[in-house]
Amino acid sequence: MMTLPGPHDIVRHVLPNGLVILVRENPDVASVVVQGMLDTGSLNDGAGQEGLASFTATMLLRGTTTRDFQTIHELLEGSGASLGFGAGLHHTGFSGRSLAEDLPLLVELLADALRRPSFPDEQIERLRGQFVTALKIHEQDTRYVAGRMFRELVYGDAHPYHRPPDGTLESVSGITRDHLVGFHQQCFGPRGMIVVVVGAVSAEAVCRLVEQHFGDWANPAQRLPQGLPLVPPLGGIVRREAALPGKSQADIVLGASGPSRFAEDWQAANMANHILGVFGMYGRIGAHVREKLGLAYYSFSRLDGGWGPGPWRVAAGVNPTNVEEAVQSIVAELRRITQEVVAEDELADSKANFIGRLPLQLESSEGVAGSILSMELYGLGLDYLQRYAPEIEAITADQVREAARRYLDPAAFALAIAGPDRSAAQ
Amino acid sequence: MADSTASVLRHVLDNGLTVLLKEARTAPVISWWVLYRVGSRNEPVGKTGISHWVEHMLFKGTERFPAGTLDKRIGREGGVWNAQTSFDYTAYFETMPAHRIDLALAIEADRMTNALFDPHEVERERTVIISEREGSENSPTFWLHEATRAAAFRVHPYHHQVIGAMDDLRSMTRDDLYQHYRTYYNPNNAIAVAVGDFDAGHMLERIEAYFGGIPRGPEPPPVLRREPPQRRERAVRVEREGNAAYVYAGYRVPAATAPDWFRLALVDSILAGASAPGGGGIGNRTSRLFRALVETELATGVGGGLYPSVDPYLFNVLATVRDGRTPEEVQAALDEEIERLAAGDVSQQELDKARKQAKALFAYGTERVTGQAFWLAFAENFSDHTWYEHYLDHLAAVTLEDVREVAARYLRRSQRTVGWFIPVRDTAHEGGPA
Numbered sequence: 116m117m118t119l120p121g122p123h124d125i126v127r128h129v130l131p132n133g134l135v136i137l138v139r140e141n142p143d144v145a146s147v148v149v150q151g152m153l154d155t156g157s158l159n160d161g162a163g164q165e166g167l168a169s170f171t172a173t174m175l176l177r178g179t180t181t182r183d184f185q186t187i188h189e190l191l192e193g194s195g196a197s198l199g200f201g202a203g204l205h206h207t208g209f210s211g212r213s214l215a216e217d218l219p220l221l222v223e224l225l226a227d228a229l230r231r232p233s234f235p236d237e238q239i240e241r242l243r244g245q246f247v248t249a250l251k252i253h254e255q256d257t258r259y260v261a262g263r264m265f266r267e268l269v270y271g272d273a274h275p276y277h278r279p280p281d282g283t284l285e286s287v288s289g290i291t292r293d294h295l296v297g298f299h300q301q302c303f304g305p306r307g308m309i310v311v312v313v314g315a316v317s318a319e320a321v322c323r324l325v326e327q328h329f330g331d332w333a334n335p336a337q338r339l340p341q342g343l344p345l346v347p348p349l350g351g352i353v354r355r356e357a358a359l360p361g362k363s364q365a366d367i368v369l370g371a372s373g374p375s376r377f378a379e380d381w382q383a384a385n386m387a388n389h390i391l392g393v394f395g396m397y398g399r400i401g402a403h404v405r406e407k408l409g410l411a412y413y414s415f416s417r418l419d420g421g422w423g424p425g426p427w428r429v430a431a432g433v434n435p436t437n438v439e440e441a442v443q444s445i446v447a448e449l450r451r452i453t454q455e456v457v458a459e460d461e462l463a464d465s466k467a468n469f470i471g472r473l474p475l476q477l478e479s480s481e482g483v484a485g486s487i488l489s490m491e492l493y494g495l496g497l498d499y500l501q502r503y504a505p506e507i508e509a510i511t512a513d514q515v516r517e518a519a520r521r522y523l524d525p526a527a528f529a530l531a532i533a534g535p536d537r538s539a540a541q
Numbered sequence: 542m543a544d545s546t547a548s549v550l551r552h553v554l555d556n557g558l559t560v561l562l563k564e565a566r567t568a569p570v571i572s573w574w575v576l577y578r579v580g581s582r583n584e585p586v587g588k589t590g591i592s593h594w595v596e597h598m599l600f601k602g603t604e605r606f607p608a609g610t611l612d613k614r615i616g617r618e619g620g621v622w623n624a625q626t627s628f629d630y631t632a633y634f635e636t637m638p639a640h641r642i643d644l645a646l647a648i649e650a651d652r653m654t655n656a657l658f659d660p661h662e663v664e665r666e667r668t669v670i671i672s673e674r675e676g677s678e679n680s681p682t683f684w685l686h687e688a689t690r691a692a693a694f695r696v697h698p699y700h701h702q703v704i705g706a707m708d709d710l711r712s713m714t715r716d717d718l719y720q721h722y723r724t725y726y727n728p729n730n731a732i733a734v735a736v737g738d739f740d741a742g743h744m745l746e747r748i749e750a751y752f753g754g755i756p757r758g759p760e761p762p763p764v765l766r767r768e769p770p771q772r773r774e775r776a777v778r779v780e781r782e783g784n785a786a787y788v789y790a791g792y793r794v795p796a797a798t799a800p801d802w803f804r805l806a807l808v809d810s811i812l813a814g815a816s817a818p819g820g821g822g823i824g825n826r827t828s829r830l831f832r833a834l835v836e837t838e839l840a841t842g843v844g845g846g847l848y849p850s851v852d853p854y855l856f857n858v859l860a861t862v863r864d865g866r867t868p869e870e871v872q873a874a875l876d877e878e879i880e881r882l883a884a885g886d887v888s889q890q891e892l893d894k895a896r897k898q899a900k901a902l903f904a905y906g907t908e909r910v911t912g913q914a915f916w917l918a919f920a921e922n923f924s925d926h927t928w929y930e931h932y933l934d935h936l937a938a939v940t941l942e943d944v945r946e947v948a949a950r951y952l953r954r955s956q957r958t959v960g961w962f963i964p965v966r967d968t969a970h971e972g973g974p975a
Contacts, residue, residue: 117569143567144567144908145907145908146901146905185826185827185832188827189827191824192815192823192824192825192827193894194901195897195901195902196901197822212905213901214901240838241835241836241838244863244864245835245841245863248862248863249841251785252785252861255681255783256679359782361781361782361783362678362679363675363676363679364672364675364678364679394612394613395615396609402609405669406665407665409664409666409667409668409669410668410669410672411669411672412669412672412673412676432676433672434668434671434675464616467617467619468616468619471617471619471620471641472619472620473619474568474569474570474619474639475619475636475638477568478568478909478910479908480908
C-alpha cells in the first residue's frame with residue numbers, strides 16, 4: 116500500500132516575511148514540480164478594469180528588469196522547463212516543471228518574474244492583441260457565453276463574482292502600463308504566498324534556494340484581501356438565452372452558488388454533487404440525460420468550492436430541439452437530490468470512490484503538489500490525508516440531502532442557454 | 542529511476558494476442574490497455590464513424606457486466622477507465638489501484654467478444670454520437686480540419702474525420718456495427734499492455750488465464766487504398782460564422798516507421814515547438830513560427846504537430862490570425878519561415894536544443910503509468926514498442942545534414958494542403974449546418 120503524504124514527509128518552512136514553503140521529496144522521478152499561489156486575484160480588478168489581474172499575471176514572464184521576453188523563454192524552453200502564471204478570483208497561481216537539476220533556474224525565474232517585472236510597452240500591446248482576439252473568439256463560443264450569462268444571473272451586479280475574470284473588449288482595451296505597474300505594486304508580495312515543491316530534490320536545498328530568492332522580499336503596501344458581500348437570493352427561476360449564428364448545439368448551464376471550501380458542510384455537498392453528476396458516467400444526471408434519454412454527449416454537475424461561494428452547476432450540450440426536455444430532466448434530478456435521502460449503496464459507492472481514488476490522484480508529483488497546496492491554502496493541516504478516510508466515512512445520507520437542499524433549489528436556479536437560434540429552428 | 546529504464550516483456554499468446562508488460566514499482570497503481578488495430582482508416586464510405594460508435598457500444602454492456610454496472614464497479618475501486626478512437630486504432634484502458642487490477646482484466650477479456658449491441662442501446666447512442674458531432678461543429682477549427690483533411694486525402698481513408706459524416710451516423714444500423722465489431726475485435730488483432738506495480742511473470746499468468754481461452758479470429762481485411770502522389774498545392778477556404786480567421790497548412794509526410802519520421806520530428810520541434818511522446822507541452826515561444834507569426838503580431842498563437850501514423854499522413858501547422866490582420870499576411874510569413882528552413886538555414890545549436898527538450902519531455906512522460914502504457918500500445922500498433930522505448934536514441938542519430946535534407950524534401954508547396962477559415966456574418970440563408 117502507498118504512504119500518504121503527511122507531516123512525516125512534508126517539510127513546511129515559513130519565512131519571516133510570511134512566505135510558506137512546502138516540500139515533499141520524491142527520489143523516484145527525474146523531475147521537479149513547483150506550484151504555488153499569491154494573495155491577489157481578479158477581485159482586485161478595479162471597476163472598469165476587469166481583466167487587470169489576469170493581464171498582470173500574463174505579463175510577468177514578458178520581461179523583467181534583467182531579462183527580456185526571448186531570454187526568459189530561451190532559458191525555460193532550452194532546458195525543457197515550463198513556468199506559467201494565471202489569475203483566479205482570490206489568488207494568482209503559478210506552476211512550473213523542470214528536470215531536477217534545473218530547479219535553481221526555475222526558482223530564479225519565478226523570483227525575477229514576481230519581484231522585478233518590467234512591463235515593456237511593446238509586450239503590453241502584443242498581449243492586448245492576443246486577449247482581444249481571444250475575447251472575440253469567446254463571443255462565438257457557446258460554452259463560454261452560457262457560462263458568462265450563468266455567472267451574471269447567479270451573482271448579480273453587486274457581487275464581484277459576476278465580473279468576467281478575463282475582462283471585456285472595452286476593459287482590456289483601456290488597461291495601461293500604469294495600471295499594470297500599480298496593480299503589481301499594490302497586490303504582489305510575500306504575505307500569503309505559498310510555494311510547493313515536489314520531486315527529486317532535497318527539502319533542505321529547496322528551502323535554502325527559496326529563501327535566497329525571496330527572503331528579502333517585502334511589500335508594506337501589499338493590499339489586504341477584501342471581504343465578500345452575500346450572494347443575493349435568486350428568488351425563483353431566472354433564465355437567459357443567447358442565439359449564436361452558425362452553431363449546431365446548445366450549451367446549457369443550470370445551478371446556483373455553492374459552499375466555499377471552508378464551509379462546514381463542504382464534504383457533504385461535495386458528496387451530493389458526486390452522486391448528482393460525477394460518479395461513474397456523470398452520476399444521476401449522466402444516467403438520466405445521456406444514458407436513458409440519449410440527449411447529450413456531455414451532461415455533468417460541478418461544484419467549484421474554493422475560497423468563496425463558487426458556483427454549483429449542471430452543464431449539458433444538447434441538440435436545440437432537446438433543450439426543454441434536458442432542462443426538465445436536470446430539474447427532476449435536483450428535486451430528487453434535495454428531497455430524498457440517497458440510497459445507502461449509492462452513498463457507499465461514492466465514499467469508496469473518494470477514498471479509493473487517492474493512489475491515482477497521488478501517483479504524480481503534480482497530484483501530490485496540488486494536494487499539499489490545498490492543505491495549506493484552506494488550512495486543512497498537513498495530516499489531512501491521514502484524517503481523510505474517517506472524515507469521508509462519517510458523512511450520512513441526511514447530511515448529503517441537507518447540504519444539497521441548502522444550496523440547490525429546484526424552484527430557484529439560474530439557467531443560461533447559448534446555441535443556435537431556437538425560434539427559427541422550431 | 543528504475544521504472545523508466547526497466548525493459549519491456551513482449552509475449553504473444555497462442556491466440557495471437559500481443560502482450561507487453563513493464564514493471565514500474567514507484568506508485569501502487571497499474572494501467573491496463575487493450576488496443577485494437579482498427580480505426581477510421583478501416584472504414585468505407587457510407588460507414589464513416591463506425592469504429593468510434595463501436596467503441597461507445599463497448600460501454601453498453603455484456604451478459605456478465607450489464608450496461609451501467611461497470612462505471613460503478615470501477616468507481617468504487619477508485620479507478621478510472623475510458624477509451625479513444627483514432628485513425629489507426631481503438632483503445633480501451635483502466636488505471637486502477639494495483640490490488641484491484643483483476644477487474645480490469647476481466648472487463649476487457651469479456652468485452653473483446655461478448656458486447657451485446659442491444660438495439661435500443663444502439664438507438665440511444667446514435668443521438669449521443671450525433672450530439673458529440675454537433676458539439677464539435679460549434680468550433681470553427683472542426684470545420685477547417687474536416688475540409689483540409691478531405692482535400693489532402695482523396696483516396697486514402699484518412700480523408701474523413703474519426704467522428705464520421707452526419708448522414709452515415711444517421712443511416713448505420715445495429716447489424717453494421719456488430720459486423721464491424723466481429724471483424725476487428727479478435728485477440729490476433731489486439732495489443733494488450735500493462736505498466737505499473739506488478740510482477741511481470743505473475744501478470745502474464747493472469748492475462749493468460751483471462752484471455753487465453755478466446756479463440757483466434759479470421760485476419761481482418763487489409764486497407765488497400767493508398768493516396769496517389771500529390772503534384773501541386775491544394776487549397777481550401779471555409780467560410781462560416783465566426784470572429785477570427787485561421788490559417789492551416791498540412792505537408793505530406795511518411796509513416797512513423799520511416800527513418801525520415803524522426804528527422805521530421807526535429808524539424809517540427811524547431812519550427813513549431815518541442816514535443817515528445819507523453820511529455821505534454823512546454824511553451825513554444827522560442828520556436829521559429831512563434832517568432833515569425835506571434836512576435837510580429839500577425840497571429841495570436843501557432844502550433845504544429847507530427848502524428849505517428851500507420852500510413853503516410855501530414856505535418857500540420859495551425860495559426861490563429863490576430864484581430865485586425867489578414868490570412869494573406871499570416872500565410873506569407875508562414876511560407877517565408879518554412880522556406881527558410883527548407884533552404885537549409887538551420888544550426889547545430891537548434892538541433893541540440895530540440896534534443897534536450899525531447900529528453901526532458903520524455904522523462905516527464907515516464908512518470909505516470911497511464912501515459913507509458915498508452916505509448917507502448919500505440920507504438921506497437923504503428924511500428925513496434927521499441928519505437929517508443931528508443932525514441933531518444935532515434936533522435937540522437939539524426940544529423941544536421943539529415944534535418945536539412947528532409948526539410949528540403951518534405952516542406953514543399955507542391956506537397957501541402959493549405960486551408961483558411963474565413964469568418965463571415967450569418968450564412969443561415971445558405972442552408973444550416975450538415
